[in-house]
Amino acid sequence: MQQGSLWQKWIHDDRLRMIIIFVPPAILVFTVFVMLPMIQAGFFSPWKWSGYGPAPWAFNEATDATFGRWVGERNFDRMFGHSAFQQAVWNSILVIVVSLLIQLPLALMLALMIYRTSRANTIFRLVFFMPYILAEVATGLIFAFALDGNYGLSAWFSQMLGLEEAWFPLAEKPWAFYAILAALVWKYFGFHMMIYIAGLQSISSELLESAEIDGATTWQKAIYIKIPLIWPAITVSIFYSVLGALQVFDLVMPMTAGGPSNSSHTLVSYLYNFGFIRLDVGFGSAVGVFLFVTGVVFALVYRNTVQKGQ
Amino acid sequence: MAEVRMTNVKKNYGSVEVIPDLSLTIPDGSFSVLVGPSGCGKSTLLRMIAGLEEVTDGSIHIDGEDVTNAKPSDRGIAMVFQSYALYPHMTVRQNIGFGLKLAKTPKDEIDRRVDEAADILQLGPLLDRKPRQLSGGQRQRVAIGRSIVRKPKVFLFDEPLSNLDAALRTQMRVELAELHAKLGATMVYVTHDQVEAMTMADQIVIMKAGIIQQVGRPMDLYNAPENPFVAGFIGSPKMNLIEGSIASARKSKLVGVRPEHIDVSPDAGEWEGTLRYAEHLGSDTVAYIDSEVAGSVTVRLQGEVAINRGDKVFMTPRAGNIHLFRENGAVERA
Numbered sequence: 024m025q026q027g028s029l030w031q032k033w034i035h036d037d038r039l040r041m042i043i044i045f046v047p048p049a050i051l052v053f054t055v056f057v058m059l060p061m062i063q064a065g066f067f068s069p070w071k072w073s074g075y076g077p078a079p080w081a082f083n084e085a086t087d088a089t090f091g092r093w094v095g096e097r098n099f100d101r102m103f104g105h106s107a108f109q110q111a112v113w114n115s116i117l118v119i120v121v122s123l124l125i126q127l128p129l130a131l132m133l134a135l136m137i138y139r140t141s142r143a144n145t146i147f148r149l150v151f152f153m154p155y156i157l158a159e160v161a162t163g164l165i166f167a168f169a170l171d172g173n174y175g176l177s178a179w180f181s182q183m184l185g186l187e188e189a190w191f192p193l194a195e196k197p198w199a200f201y202a203i204l205a206a207l208v209w210k211y212f213g214f215h216m217m218i219y220i221a222g223l224q225s226i227s228s229e230l231l232e233s234a235e236i237d238g239a240t241t242w243q244k245a246i247y248i249k250i251p252l253i254w255p256a257i258t259v260s261i262f263y264s265v266l267g268a269l270q271v272f273d274l275v276m277p278m279t280a281g282g283p284s285n286s287s288h289t290l291v292s293y294l295y296n297f298g299f300i301r302l303d304v305g306f307g308s309a310v311g312v313f314l315f316v317t318g319v320v321f322a323l324v325y326r327n328t329v330q331k332g333q
Numbered sequence: 334m335a336e337v338r339m340t341n342v343k344k345n346y347g348s349v350e351v352i353p354d355l356s357l358t359i360p361d362g363s364f365s366v367l368v369g370p371s372g373c374g375k376s377t378l379l380r381m382i383a384g385l386e387e388v389t390d391g392s393i394h395i396d397g398e399d400v401t402n403a404k405p406s407d408r409g410i411a412m413v414f415q416s417y418a419l420y421p422h423m424t425v426r427q428n429i430g431f432g433l434k435l436a437k438t439p440k441d442e443i444d445r446r447v448d449e450a451a452d453i454l455q456l457g458p459l460l461d462r463k464p465r466q467l468s469g470g471q472r473q474r475v476a477i478g479r480s481i482v483r484k485p486k487v488f489l490f491d492e493p494l495s496n497l498d499a500a501l502r503t504q505m506r507v508e509l510a511e512l513h514a515k516l517g518a519t520m521v522y523v524t525h526d527q528v529e530a531m532t533m534a535d536q537i538v539i540m541k542a543g544i545i546q547q548v549g550r551p552m553d554l555y556n557a558p559e560n561p562f563v564a565g566f567i568g569s570p571k572m573n574l575i576e577g578s579i580a581s582a583r584k585s586k587l588v589g590v591r592p593e594h595i596d597v598s599p600d601a602g603e604w605e606g607t608l609r610y611a612e613h614l615g616s617d618t619v620a621y622i623d624s625e626v627a628g629s630v631t632v633r634l635q636g637e638v639a640i641n642r643g644d645k646v647f648m649t650p651r652a653g654n655i656h657l658f659r660e661n662g663a664v665e666r667a
Contacts, residue, residue: 227416227418229414229415229416229418230418230420232383232385232405232412232414232418233412233414233418233420233479234420234431235385235404235405235406236383236384236385236405236406236410236411236412236432237406237431237432237435237479237483238406238432238435238436239406239435243435247420247431247435248420251422252421252422254422
C-alpha cells in the first residue's frame with residue numbers, strides 16, 4: 024500500500040515531483056561549491072600551508088617541514104595584529120558608513136524624484152542604472168583612467184587649477200580609498216534606487232491623494248507615507264549594502280590593488296593579497312573565516328532585529 | 334456647510350474630451366449623488382471638485398469661493414475613497430488624526446476630535462488597531478472618521494460601498510444617511526448603483542458620456558424621466574422601452590412602461606405574449622414575457638404568482654403611467 028501510495032503521489036502531486044527533480048541538484052551544487060569550501064577554509068585556518076602538496080590533514084612525519092605545519096591560533100593572532108588588516112577592517116567599515124549615509128539616501132532621493140512612469144523618468148532610470156550593468160573590473164578601469172594624472176580627467180583638472188604637479192589621487196595615501204568609495208557609490212546607487220522605485224510604484228495612488236487632501240506637502244508625503252511604506256524594501260537594501268561592503272574586491276584591484284602601502288585594502292582584497300598571492304593558504308583561510316563569521320553574525324542579528332516580523 | 338457650484342466645467346485628457354461642458358449646483362446641506370455607467374465622467378467630476386484633477390476650462394466655487402486652482406487641502410473638502418485609502422502603517426487613531434497633525438493642531442485638540450469622531454462612528458475600541466486588523470465595514474468607518482475630524486464644508490464619496498458585501502452595503506447606506514442627517518453637511522456621492530442613488534440622495538445627477546442627463550429628486554426622476562436613458566437607468570427592473578407599432582400608434586419614437594405598471598391577465602389585455610422565465614422573489618414575481626407586438630417585456634407582479642414557462646398571458650399598461658418619448662425630444666405621460 025505504501026509503495027502504491029508513493030507512486031500515486033509521484034503521478035498526481037506536481038509539488039512533490041518538482042521537489043524531487045529540482046531540489047537535489049541545487050543541494051549538490053550548493054554543497055560542493057559553497058559548503059565544502061567553507062568547511063575546508065575552517066580546516067585550513069590553523070595551518071601554515073602554501074596550498075601545494077598534500078592537504079594539511081594528510082601531513083605526517085615525512086611531509087611536515089616541507090609542506091607546512093600546524094600553527095593553531097597564530098594565523099589569527101598575526102591577522103589581528105597586522106596593520107594592513109586593521110586598515111582593511113577600517114576601510115570596510117568606511118564602505119558601510121558611506122553606503123548607509125551617502126549611497127542609500129542618494130538612491131532614495133532619486134527614486135522619489137523619478138519613480139513615476141513617464142518617458143523622461145524612464146531615461147533617467149536607465150542612465151542611473153547603467154553603472155550597475157557595467158562589470159566591476161571595467162568600472163575600476165574607467166575610474167583608474169579618469170583619475171590618472173597623466174592623461175585622465177585628473178590631468179585635465181590639475182591643468183585647469185594650474186597645479187605644478189599633476190594630481191594622482193590613486194597613488195596618494197589620503198585619497199586612494201576615497202576614490203574607491205566614490206566608484207562604489209557611483210556603481211551601486213542605481214541598484215538600490217531600482218529597489219526603492221519598485222517599492223514606491225506599488226504604493227496605491229489613492230493613498231497619496233488622500234494624504235494630499237489631508238494637506239501633506241511633497242516632503243511630508245515622502246516622510247510620513249512613502250518611506251514608511253517602502254521600509255521593508257529599505258531594510259532589504261541595507262542588508263545587501265552591508266553584506267556587499269564586506270565583499271568589495273573587483274573595484275579595488277584595477278584601481279589601486281590595495282596600495283599605496285596597503286592603505287586601500289578591503290577585507291577581500293587583503294585576503295587575496297596575503298593569502299593567495301603570497302601562497303599562504305592557511306592565513307588566507309583565517310581571514311576568510313573572520314569574514315564569514317562577521318557576515319553571518321550581521322545577517323543573524325539584522326534578521327532578528329531590524330527585519331523582525333517582515 | 335456650503336454650496337458647490339460648477340460653471341462650464343470642461344475636462345480633456347490630451348485630445349480625449351471627458352466632460353465637454355458641464356454646469357451644476359449642489360445645494361448647501363444636500364446629499365447629492367452623481368450616478369451613471371462606467372466611464373461617464375462622474376468620478377472625474379468628483380476628483381475635480383476635490384482638486385485631484387485639474388479643470389481644463391470653467392470654474393468651481395465652494396461656499397462662494399473660487400477654488401478652481403486651489404490645492405485640495407485648501408478647499409475645505411474631505412474625501413472617502415473606494416479603497417478607503419487608510420495608511421496601513423498607522424493606527425486608527427493616527428489615521429484619523431493625520432490631517433490635524435499636518436495642520437499642526439495641538440495634541441490635546443487632536444485627541445479630543447479623534448475621540449469625538451470615534452464616538453459618532455462607534456470606533457472607540459478600535460483606535461489602537463492597524464487597518465489590516467479591521468473588517469471592511471470598520472475600515473470604511475475609519476475612512477469616514479478621517480473625513481469627519483477635519484470638519485470639512487463638503488464631503489466627497491467615491492463609490493465608498495462598492496467593496497462591501499450586499500448586507501453590509503445596506504447597513505452602511507443607512508449609517509451614511511443618518512450621518513448626513515446628524516452633520517447636516519453637503520455631501521457629494523459617486524456611484525454606479527442606482528439603488529444607492531435612489532435610497533440615499535436628496536438630489537440625483539444622472540450622467541452619460543460627460544453630459545448631465547437629468548438632475549432632480551429621486552422620485553422626480555422615477556416618475557418623470559426626461560429621456561430614454563434616464564428612464565432606463567432609474568428603477569429596477571429597468572423600464573420597458575418599446576419601439577415599433579406600439580410606439581407609432583401613440584405618435585412616439587419610444588414608449589416606456591415600468592415593470593410595476595403593467596397588469597397581467599390570462600384572458601384579455603392589450604399585448605399578447607408568452608412567459609419566457611419568472612423570478613420568484615417572495616414579495617414579488619418578476620416575469621419576462623416575449624410578445625410579438627411589444628418585444629421582450631419585463632413585468633413585476635406583487636406577491637407570489639403561480640405562472641409557468643410557456644403560459645400565454647395578456648399585458649395592459651396602466652393608464653397614467655405610460656411615458657411617451659416624442660420624435661422632437663418631448664416627453665409626455667399618458
